[in-house]
Amino acid sequence: MTATTENPKASMQAVEEEGHRVPYKVFTEREYFVLEQERMFRGKTWSFVALEAEIPESGDYKSTFIGQIPVIVTRAEDGSVHVMENRCAHRGARVCRSLRGNSPNLECVYHQWAYDLKGNLIGVPFQRGIKGQGGMPKSFDKSRHGLSTLRVETLNGMVFASYSEEVAPLEEYLGPITVEHIRRIFNRPIKVLGNERQNIKGNWKLYAENTRDPYHASLLHLFHATFGLYRSSQTGGSMVDGGGQHSILYSQSSSNDDERDKEVFKDMRSFDADFTLEDPSLLDGRKEFPDPITLMIMAVYPNVVVQQIANTLAVRQIVTHAEDEFELVWTLFGYEDDDEKMQKIRLKQSNLIGPAGLISMEDGEAVELVHHAVLQDQEETSYIAMGGGKAESAEHLVTEGAIVGFWDAYRETMGLDEAYNVRS
Amino acid sequence: MTATTENPKASMQAVEEEGHRVPYKVFTEREYFVLEQERMFRGKTWSFVALEAEIPESGDYKSTFIGQIPVIVTRAEDGSVHVMENRCAHRGARVCRSLRGNSPNLECVYHQWAYDLKGNLIGVPFQRGIKGQGGMPKSFDKSRHGLSTLRVETLNGMVFASYSEEVAPLEEYLGPITVEHIRRIFNRPIKVLGNERQNIKGNWKLYAENTRDPYHASLLHLFHATFGLYRSSQTGGSMVDGGGQHSILYSQSSSNDDERDKEVFKDMRSFDADFTLEDPSLLDGRKEFPDPITLMIMAVYPNVVVQQIANTLAVRQIVTHAEDEFELVWTLFGYEDDDEKMQKIRLKQSNLIGPAGLISMEDGEAVELVHHAVLQDQEETSYIAMGGGKAESAEHLVTEGAIVGFWDAYRETMGLDEAYNVRS
Amino acid sequence: MTATTENPKASMQAVEEEGHRVPYKVFTEREYFVLEQERMFRGKTWSFVALEAEIPESGDYKSTFIGQIPVIVTRAEDGSVHVMENRCAHRGARVCRSLRGNSPNLECVYHQWAYDLKGNLIGVPFQRGIKGQGGMPKSFDKSRHGLSTLRVETLNGMVFASYSEEVAPLEEYLGPITVEHIRRIFNRPIKVLGNERQNIKGNWKLYAENTRDPYHASLLHLFHATFGLYRSSQTGGSMVDGGGQHSILYSQSSSNDDERDKEVFKDMRSFDADFTLEDPSLLDGRKEFPDPITLMIMAVYPNVVVQQIANTLAVRQIVTHAEDEFELVWTLFGYEDDDEKMQKIRLKQSNLIGPAGLISMEDGEAVELVHHAVLQDQEETSYIAMGGGKAESAEHLVTEGAIVGFWDAYRETMGLDEAYNVRS
Amino acid sequence: MQLEKLSVVERQFEVERLLSRYVECIDDDRLEEWPELFTEDATYRVVPRENADRGLPVAVMDCDSRGMLVDRVVSLRNANIYPEHFYRHLVSSVHVKGVEDGQLVVQSNYVVLQTRNDGATKVYNAGKYLDRIVVVAGELRFKEKLVIFDTYSIDTLMARPI
Amino acid sequence: MQLEKLSVVERQFEVERLLSRYVECIDDDRLEEWPELFTEDATYRVVPRENADRGLPVAVMDCDSRGMLVDRVVSLRNANIYPEHFYRHLVSSVHVKGVEDGQLVVQSNYVVLQTRNDGATKVYNAGKYLDRIVVVAGELRFKEKLVIFDTYSIDTLMARPI
Amino acid sequence: MQLEKLSVVERQFEVERLLSRYVECIDDDRLEEWPELFTEDATYRVVPRENADRGLPVAVMDCDSRGMLVDRVVSLRNANIYPEHFYRHLVSSVHVKGVEDGQLVVQSNYVVLQTRNDGATKVYNAGKYLDRIVVVAGELRFKEKLVIFDTYSIDTLMARPI
Numbered sequence A, B, C: 001m002t003a004t005t006e007n008p009k010a011s012m013q014a015v016e017e018e019g020h021r022v023p024y025k026v027f028t029e030r031e032y033f034v035l036e037q038e039r040m041f042r043g044k045t046w047s048f049v050a051l052e053a054e055i056p057e058s059g060d061y062k063s064t065f066i067g068q069i070p071v072i073v074t075r076a077e078d079g080s081v082h083v084m085e086n087r088c089a090h091r092g093a094r095v096c097r098s099l100r101g102n103s104p105n106l107e108c109v110y111h112q113w114a115y116d117l118k119g120n121l122i123g124v125p126f127q128r129g130i131k132g133q134g135g136m137p138k139s140f141d142k143s144r145h146g147l148s149t150l151r152v153e154t155l156n157g158m159v160f161a162s163y164s165e166e167v168a169p170l171e172e173y174l175g176p177i178t179v180e181h182i183r184r185i186f187n188r189p190i191k192v193l194g195n196e197r198q199n200i201k202g203n204w205k206l207y208a209e210n211t212r213d214p215y216h217a218s219l220l221h222l223f224h225a226t227f228g229l230y231r232s233s234q235t236g237g238s239m240v241d242g243g244g245q246h247s248i249l250y251s252q253s254s255s256n257d258d259e260r261d262k263e264v265f266k267d268m269r270s271f272d273a274d275f276t277l278e279d280p281s282l283l284d285g286r287k288e289f290p291d292p293i294t295l296m297i298m299a300v301y302p303n304v305v306v307q308q309i310a311n312t313l314a315v316r317q318i319v320t321h322a323e324d325e326f327e328l329v330w331t332l333f334g335y336e337d338d339d340e341k342m343q344k345i346r347l348k349q350s351n352l353i354g355p356a357g358l359i360s361m362e363d364g365e366a367v368e369l370v371h372h373a374v375l376q377d378q379e380e381t382s383y384i385a386m387g388g389g390k391a392e393s394a395e396h397l398v399t400e401g402a403i404v405g406f407w408d409a410y411r412e413t414m415g416l417d418e419a420y421n422v423r424s
Numbered sequence D, E, F: 001m002q003l004e005k006l007s008v009v010e011r012q013f014e015v016e017r018l019l020s021r022y023v024e025c026i027d028d029d030r031l032e033e034w035p036e037l038f039t040e041d042a043t044y045r046v047v048p049r050e051n052a053d054r055g056l057p058v059a060v061m062d063c064d065s066r067g068m069l070v071d072r073v074v075s076l077r078n079a080n081i082y083p084e085h086f087y088r089h090l091v092s093s094v095h096v097k098g099v100e101d102g103q104l105v106v107q108s109n110y111v112v113l114q115t116r117n118d119g120a121t122k123v124y125n126a127g128k129y130l131d132r133i134v135v136v137a138g139e140l141r142f143k144e145k146l147v148i149f150d151t152y153s154i155d156t157l158m159a160r161p162i
């Protein structure tokens, strides 16, 4: 990596103060991004690719990405779900050119090679030549030129894919708490309400940190604290699972205590007792889960977040475009059995989330604020110590433990040493 | 190059199945692009730079590029054509700032150093100082500070330039078939009708493949097959020359047999018997060559294509901007002795070609479809086997042989081994 | 660096002809840019960051850059000026998000860590947890998590900052002539009149050359020569200081001799005796210095230019965005005691300078003309010989000596050998 | 003003005038005036084209009262964190398609250019306005403003109304 | 409608209305309606500025009948392969320069923004329209539309009319 | 023409017509005609928004007579060195705010797209026009044109008027 000056200060601190430190180069240097495509997204991980509800019918397909690798998710005639690289086996053209669609088979436009919905090559124009001339060689074996397929598993309608034969089965990879909370959200058939996309000019791992960070939520997001949707003082917790790689952050607005919280947030920008809404219907919600949890942010390693904020439900998929740019794809949903009023509630509350969300918009800014401040700081480090700086679950919200969990997993997946350098 | 996973599958196939395989890294990795500027465009090749008809008069000049190196093509007082780098010998400013023009000599705006039309330095302001002060050192020798000039040869009005003293003379480099077909098109004085430019976001070599690929032409381009301008079933051929580096693809629409072809293209998207034109005058052409050839695409290594499609004549120059972007500059022309009707025919048929061409537009899409599908696939390979996967000429159109010819030449020019890695 | 062909010609010339040669790779290769951020902008240099007049009051701050490193310049309660990196000590967010402002302390929006105006960390929300849960570890020591501060010195209201403890004190670094001319311009309280910014798509060192180049001024800028604002034939000089790294170029329009100069500029584009202004009020100026100097361009190594052109006064700060892009930030000013008429004169004459300046606009074009002509010429070199090609002061204007001064300093700062390669 | 009494030319003029005022209070950062151009019960929805084309209801901003517009502005001023930026709207091809139950049905194209405090201007958001305009106390007001935007991958975030 | 009878203001209104309808059927992807805005014998030419400035005739689209416009649309729908995309036109500075042998001579500026299915919007093509407009059966129609575009290095390809 | 005699609709038409002619002579490179649209004593100032917002006076072009506009054009033609380029203006939301001491007070939005001789078109400069327009010999003329531009980090340089 690029030449850098020694940084004795940082290392000195390391020995004396508790806390985890991440060198900023992992966010800014191209080398890490390239390695992530190989070792993270093509490695021993499960990446989220779709909701089954997006491809209900036979022939339905969706084009998406794992990291920045284009893949296709299909529903075959037998109802099975398949994931394959979106790259023709002939000369590499993208086969599916639309974001979504339905088609009995997949045809490449360049020379019309055709594949079935499981990725098998079923047609090659002029394979045997024309008028006895030309064509493919005798030795050509169609069966070896399918689209390259990935391992697929689904959990309650969430579709995950992996390049790895060794990675543990999905549920084991996710861990019991993660599985439990996915089951909690996807407890019955869902209905997709639409997408929102934002293109953020920073490294995707800054968003991975952000979504594992209960500490920022009521300090950056005034709306959260002021209207009690989330406060660090609420009853709640930050759990890690799958060996620390996943994070489940939850809290209960029923535990708000405005008097106490005024104290807790004394002199803080983000708690504004005088701020009231002219149209409070925005926050009229409905209790829809048996448990008291009103906010749940689950960050599943490496590329997806499942959220419940009040009555908004969504998955957020991370697509990495470059070391300094990623796309965040939101899929908002409700349940098939939502009544009209419930759907109205979800849609009105959707003002809180997404790129224009009264709460969520700030996270896009937070990512860019960091990315552009650390461009030249290869060996400088962040300092993650709130809650003790260990990859631990906590029964409270005043911690950054889950962030450390992400970084421990990251070094493992990427084969990095303690200093985040590539192990030789 | 970047770390990559082993790809035993590909190599395994290599031993068993015939066909040529190109690793996608040659399209996407910067390193190849940089090396191409040195070994390809500054190496033992002849690059097309202009048509003499673009610079008919003494003092006419044209600014263009070889690879991405800016050069100037001039017509000197003695009528000779010269090619030089567009970079001032003083402090490196671009000397010619317009695409074209006429000027008795070439003057750099920065400090007004002046060069004659052959690139010799003829003027240096204040060379001997002012009021006896300053100026250039005594040892300064004007004769050694001309613009750096290239070797130039022309063939029937096509101007080629080379950085290499060793490369064979132009005609030998082109080979007999290429020379013959250049003479066929440029058989008498031409008249430039205009330019079209397109900026394609993919690697330029994908276009080099595309223009050597008779296989795609009637599968990607519905217009070709449907209206019989080109069909893989036509009498025609794919010839290679210059040791395989150049490709001449030709065919005869007189050999169409709609009944047979309906069979040949059965169930194919690209043959639509029901598609008719409301204004068929688009296809009203005129036979203008003694031979029956109605379509000829000649790809001259490394950077130009000469085309005859019906009555449209054009050269297409490739300018490489980056590994993921190139510009395609079309120069459409007719003959000086075209009557008014003939020019009308050429202009109307020009609807078929160029960036908005009813036929040609698809090639821009094809290049991008591949480029963006293979970004993360350094060691994955394409599979080029149609017709046998060898750099051979064929008396038919069901082959990819000329593409293999390009790749053999590419490895040679670039000094790459069989696996397309740089030979140490 | 990238593979390149040998260039015997250049080296051969080197032995025989006097003159300095700079390989173009220093302008185009990323590696030099990255090294500059470490060794130049974080090295033994003083970078200009602000005018004290921009932050007059306690709490005033300005966000700017050293190289491309974001920094904050503040005025503390005690009136002292401070410079610190604009990067939160927690997780790296940019702390000051506005170009300028006033605030009693600096608060990061992400988790509201607060710093005083000297960069000391003064507040960490929930440091001791909430309800006895969470919070920072006992070992956490606020005093070690301030913003990283730089060394600061000011001279007559110009604020400079350095990362280096070893670099000489500011005045010594600047040298006597530079100090004298800074004192000359900043001889009494100034008044900021506004900013102009231009984003130039070329390497910043081409601008460093440009501003040390008396040779181009009356050849590129017709306005200069024609209206006698600057002519190479004027009484003036090109002085170097600080061991050659700084340049002071000055001249006296009173020394114009139109008859003589018509001779000097015979046949030159840039001297147009017939060109007159319809509204000559543009050039109505006022003598405001005791000395006869009417034009003074002082280029202080590495990132600022101080100018007097007629009655326009300005500093131009260089912000490096990439090897092929930099921003030039102009701050135009007058004196606090300017009468209304004087301010009118400065504003009207400002038509001469800045990105739309009738004189200055050409320098932006000059930089880009070079940058884009040398992209592919790693080992090719410029040829700097006017005046002898040595880093010497001259009592005339027909020299490029100060440019050589810059390059000698550059090699020293960057640790490059004679061939501009990184010393191992 | 009474719709019936206006000639098509005058109607066009009044509609364009309303759109100009709409644009002006956003671009001049007089956002507090922006809700005043809507009726009390107005709806304002900003919908990604990929949802509109599929008939899906999700909007990035989804307001069904003037109050919600006011709340957006107040949040923008006091609550939200976003990069400093300006908008610059260009609106053209304002097509008054007719009158339906007392409402002017108007379609137009727009592009919003955004400049952040680095001083660079980018195409931020482009799309079309589908407006229903009524007369309230002699003034034209938006009863409904449906914004369908092409740029469905939003650059970072969207703080201001489109 | 009779040209003579129109005031300059009404004429301006009618011309802008025609241009709005032109833009709308392209941007709303109702391309089948687009040829209807031209006369039977209309010419439609899309010329790179570098050719126009040199007096060279080459156009990237060169149609001399409404039929050819229809064929363009049919090809776009059934024959051609190009990336999924939308257009968004902005048209301004519509200048009715006068009437020559019964034809309105109109110049205007336009920019076409393009959004591909990645949801990003780019400046795709900018230039000017030089139109000759006539009245056919009481409706304004393009007798001649000459598009001269500045952006003569086209981004990838051009499938839709400008 | 007399301002008083014009209806608001006619006034709008005349103002837009003036702006169209302004744009046309710049974009068609008939710059010599550009000063003629100003009064003898006109002021023309092109001010970066960051200065305007702080009340600082610096403009990148600061002319207080038609003569200075002529000198700008002559310099552009004969003196200055800059990359070959075209401009393309889009102007919209032309808002005639009223009449003050015989001057029409008009605000509008603009964007200038620039194409260099590589044939690529970029957003070059966006902002607003604050115009004061008077009638001179029956024609509208700019008495004052204040251009406040958002794009305060100028791409390379600015040779042509905005």
Ligand code: FES
Binding pocket: A088, A089, A090, A091, A092, A093, A108, A109, A110, A111, A112, A113
């Ligand atoms: S690349 Fe897909 S069929 Fe040839």
Ligand code: FES
Binding pocket: B088, B089, B090, B091, B092, B093, B108, B109, B110, B111, B112, B113
């Ligand atoms: S760089 Fe060309 S004359 Fe100086």
Ligand code: FES
Binding pocket: C088, C089, C090, C091, C092, C093, C108, C109, C110, C111, C112, C113
């Ligand atoms: S990053 Fe600044 S407070 Fe957390």
Ligand SMILES: [Fe+3]
Binding pocket: A210, A216, A217, A220, A221, A360, A362, A363
């Ligand atoms: Fe958040």
Ligand SMILES: [Fe+3]
Binding pocket: B210, B216, B217, B220, B221, B360, B362, B363
């Ligand atoms: Fe083709």
Ligand SMILES: [Fe+3]
Binding pocket: C210, C216, C217, C220, C221, C360, C362, C363
């Ligand atoms: Fe200069």
